[in-house]
Amino acid sequence: MKLHNIAINNLRRRKAKMVFLVSGLMIGVAAIVALITTIRILSEDIAHKMDEFGANIVITPKSEGLSLNYGGINLGGVSFDLREISESDLDKIETIKNAANVRIISPKVFGIFEHQGQKALALGVDFPAELSLKRWWKITGEKPSGIGQIVVGHEAAERFQLKPGSQVRILDKDFQVSGVLESTGSQDDQLFFMPLTVAQKLFDKEGKIAMAEVAALCHNCPIGEIVTQISEKIPAAKVTALQQVVASRMDALHNFQKFSLMVAALILLVGSMVVFVTMMGSVNERTREIGIFSAIGFRKSHIMKIILLEALIVSVASGVIGYLVGIGATRVAMPFFTEHVSHFSLDPLVAVGAVFLAIVIGLTASLYPATAASKMDPSEALRTL
C-alpha cells in the first residue's frame, strides 16, 4: 500500500466520477487538438489555394540600367537592356535548400513581330506551367494542344480581329489561334502566347529565356530565404520577391491563426474551469476521507500527493483520449472544409503536446483543491471527534 494505490483505487472504484472527470478535460483537449489540426490543414490549404493565385518570385536577367516603366506605361528615354538567362540555369532552382517549397517555375521568352503592319509582342511560355500559374485565365475556345497553336490576349484579338480557329502568320510561320483570353486587365491582354520551344526557335533564342515567374509555397518558409537561395544558384539573374503578394498572403494566414488561437484559449479556459470545479467538488465530497488520512498521520504533502496523483492519472488519460478523439473528429469533419484531406497526418508533436497540455491544465486546476484538502482541519473534517 502506497499513496499511488490510494489514488488509483479511488479512480478505479469510482468509475462514474473518473469518467466524468476524464470527459470534462478530454473534451477540452479534443477541441484544442481538433482546432490545431484543423488550423494546420486549413492553413496549408489556404496557402496552397493562395499560391495558386500567381507567382510571388520573378527571375529576370541582371540589368545595368533602370527600366522607366510604371504600371505598364513605358516612359521611354532609356533603352531596355534585353538580356537573357540560360534556360538550363532554371534547373538549379531544384537544388536550393527550400526546393520543396517551389511549386511552379514558368519560363518566358519574348519576341517582337509584325502583323497586319503593326508590331506585336509574342510570349513563349511553357503552357502547362503558365496555365497552372494563372488559374484565373479564362480561354474562349481551346487550350493549345500542339506546337502550331497559340493563345491570343483579349485586346490583341480585338485589334487583329482574331477568334478561335483564325490563322496568324508570325515570322513566316503559320499558327492557328486555339483560344482567346477573356480580358484579364493585365499586359496579358496584348500578347500572343505560343509554346516556349517554338518561340525560342522562331526568335533565335534557343536555350535562353527572358524571365521566369516562380510560385513558391511560403506558408512555412520565409520568401526572402528562397530569393537568396535562388540568387546564389543563378548569379546572372536578378531575383525579386513580390513582397506585396507575399505580405498579403501571410497576413491572411496570421489573422486566421490569431482567431484560432483565441478560440483555443477560450476552450482551454473552459476546460480548466471544468477540471477545477470537478476536483474541488471531489475534494469537498471526500472531506471525511481526507480527515481520516490526516488523523492517522498523513502529512499535508501526502494528501496533496494523493489528489495530484489522481489529477495526473486523469490528465494523462484525458490527454491521450482527447488527442485520439480530436484527431478522429478532424478526420470526420475535414472533408466538409477542404478537398486536401490527403495532407492529413498524425503529428507526434501534437500528440505529446495534447498530453502535456492536459497534464498542465489538470495539475494547475487541481493545485488549489489539493492545497485546500491538505489544509483541512482533521477534526473539522471528521466532525465526529
Place this chain on the structure above:
Amino acid sequence: MSYIQAVNVVKEFGTGDSRVTAVRGIDLSIGQAEFISIMGESGAGKSTFLSMLGGLLQPTSGRILIGDVDIYGLKSDKRADFRREFMGFIFQSFQLVPYLNVLENVQLPLAVTHHTEKQKRELAVSALERVGLQDKALRLPNQLSGGEQERVAIARAVVNEPPILFADEPTGNLDSRNSNEVMNLLKRLNSEGQTIIMVTHSRANSSFAHRTVEVSDGQLSATSEAASQFTVSRQAAGAGA
C-alpha cells in the same frame, strides 16, 4: 506517573459575540496502559477534548503532554508523524475508506511508512487476525456488517502498534452483541499494554474502563475509578514490557 497530561486545556470556537467555550480548563492525567472512559451529555465537550488529546484540534490555551512531548509545540507535519507513530484512532461510524478493501483499509496508516510491501501486508494480516477478520481481507467495507466494519477500524488503529488508542463512541452504531464484542476486543488490547481513551455515552461500555471521567459544560465534573482492574492491567503491561 502520568503518560498523557492535559494541563488547563481550553477550547473556544468563534469570535466576538458568537464565541463559544467548548472546553473550560480541563486538567487530566492518564497513566500508561490505562483504559479511561470519558462520558457526558451531548455537547458537553467530551469529543472536543478527545480531539485535543489526540493532536487533532489545537487548544485555545493549555497544553497536552504525551510523555514529555508538548504535541501542540510540534509543527503540523511533525505532529502528523507523531500521531502516526504513537496514536491509533477508532472513529464513530467506522470511517473506513469505501473504495479500499479491508486489507487496504487496515494498511492505510502504513502507506507513508518505510515498511516494505511484504511487511505492510504481514502487519495488516496480523492486525486482521487480532480482530478475527483475516478471511474477509479482500472485501469492501460495504460488504461487511456494522460489527465487522468496527473491527476493521480497530485493526487499522492498531496495525502499526501505537501505544495509545483513541476511540470515539466505538459502539455507537452497533447492536448489543456487537458492542460487547468490540468492548472485549478493546479490553484485550488494553491488557496487551495499549493506553485507551474512549468517549462513550454508555455506562455499560464505561464499565470496561479502569476509570471514568465525566465532562459537563466543558469541565470535568466527576471521576470514578475501578482500581482493581486498573492495577491488574498495569501489572500485565509492566510484565509484558
